[in-house]
Amino acid sequence: MTKVMMKIAVFSTKKWVRNALDAANPAFGFEFTYYEPRLGPDTAKLAAGHDTVCAFVNDDISAPVLDELAGYGIKLIAMRCAGFNNVDIKHAAELGITIVRVPAYSPYAVAEHTLGLILALNRRYHRAYTRVRDGNFALDGLLGFDVHEKTVGIIGTGRIGQVLASLLSGFGTRLLAYDKFQNNEWAETAGVTYVPLDELYRESDIISLHCPLTHDTYHLINKYAIETMKSGVMLINTSRGPLIDTDAVIDGMKSHKVGYLGLDVYEEESELFFEDLSGEVIQDDTFVRLQTFPNVLITAHQAFFTKEAVDNIAMTTLQNIRDVSETGKSANEVREG
Ligand code: NAD
Numbered sequence: 001m002t003k004v005m006m007k008i009a010v011f012s013t014k015k016w017v018r019n020a021l022d023a024a025n026p027a028f029g030f031e032f033t034y035y036e037p038r039l040g041p042d043t044a045k046l047a048a049g050h051d052t053v054c055a056f057v058n059d060d061i062s063a064p065v066l067d068e069l070a071g072y073g074i075k076l077i078a079m080r081c082a083g084f085n086n087v088d089i090k091h092a093a094e095l096g097i098t099i100v101r102v103p104a105y106s107p108y109a110v111a112e113h114t115l116g117l118i119l120a121l122n123r124r125y126h127r128a129y130t131r132v133r134d135g136n137f138a139l140d141g142l143l144g145f146d147v148h149e150k151t152v153g154i155i156g157t158g159r160i161g162q163v164l165a166s167l168l169s170g171f172g173t174r175l176l177a178y179d180k181f182q183n184n185e186w187a188e189t190a191g192v193t194y195v196p197l198d199e200l201y202r203e204s205d206i207i208s209l210h211c212p213l214t215h216d217t218y219h220l221i222n223k224y225a226i227e228t229m230k231s232g233v234m235l236i237n238t239s240r241g242p243l244i245d246t247d248a249v250i251d252g253m254k255s256h257k258v259g260y261l262g263l264d265v266y267e268e269e270s271e272l273f274f275e276d277l278s279g280e281v282i283q284d285d286t287f288v289r290l291q292t293f294p295n296v297l298i299t300a301h302q303a304f305f306t307k308e309a310v311d312n313i314a315m316t317t318l319q320n321i322r323d324v325s326e327t328g329k330s331a332n333e334v335r336e337g
Contacts, residue, residue: 156211
């Protein structure tokens with residue numbers, strides 16, 4: 001295999017990122033500079049002297065950052081994730097910067113984590129665990145429900161939504177779905193019924209979000225959507241934080257309209273997630289309020305975090321970089337629209 005010497009500035013790196021990229025790199029021979037900080041206006045200068053930038057979900061790749069990167073001659077940004085809502089794609093195209101991503105690395109990882117949140121919230125494993133360790137073997141407050149025969153509404157039936165549907169079908173659930181672009185053939189074989197969004201809200205005991213963050217889906221779950229839902233509904237978001245209007249959902253929790261909330265993503269997560277802030281004073285009062293509810297379970301954007309997914313992310317990211325550097329294009333290029 002031809003080796004392309006290329007200097008890559010890798011932002012938002014943690015140990016697991018370095019380990020995965022280093023393990024994949026022998027087949028590529030790239031030169032990495034690992035930076036722990038997120039990419040943003042204060043750190044873009046670290047890309048100077050490199051050919052390519054490699055970034056992650058909470059990096060800021062807005063127009064001013066792109067302008068600065070273009071000034072350093074950066075022509076390629078390789079995202080180590082599927083979502084690209086944090087990239088100004090239009091401006092990147094205007095500057096001639098190619099954006100590549102990893103569209104699919106393991107829908108199983110995210111769907112399985114979603115199922116984990118549903119079961120943990122329902123049966124309160126997180127509370128039971130601490131109770132038993134504390135010598136409290138009482139069951140009061142741990143009452144759950146059978147998932148069997150409940151109605152689950154899946155919003156977004158792409159790769160992850162489809163895997164979740166197949167996992168849930170094992171529970172004997174009634175599956176409803178909403179997607180802007182329906183996949184009727186799949187729905188028929190999977191036993192899933194597409195319904196309008198309002199009907200999904202009205203009928204579902206559990207609602208799980210698996211659509212991308214776009215102008216259409218920003219605050220999809222707002223005050224009005226919540227008003228339409230069943231009382232005591234379980235809401236799960238492992239997709240992107242801004243799909244949910246957090247203030248509206250907090251009001252929904254206070255009025256008991258929302259019975260359970262499971263989040264792997266949060267609107268303002270970029271200030272919090274992926275960092276050890278256990279010794280710090282958390283300044284985000286909305287996030288702190290969320291944590292006070294006994295029926296809220298939050299994980300810090302870890303749904304993707306399985307060995308298989310991380311290995312796939314590393315391999316695909318490096319292959320994307322090689323494809324663009326050798327041929328000028330990649331099947332995983334992100335384009336506007
Ligand atoms: P996908 O592209 O395969 O599927 C997305 C689906 O959403 C598609 O069927 C699409 O038609 C549908 N959709 C688009 N616009 C919509 C709208 N306005 N309303 C309803 N549906 C709409 O993506 P995927 O691989 O299934 O991933 C789904 C999302 O999960 C990603 O966008 C990403 O934000 C998120 N994600 C989260 C993690 C994590 O670790 N928490 C990891 C990977 C992906």
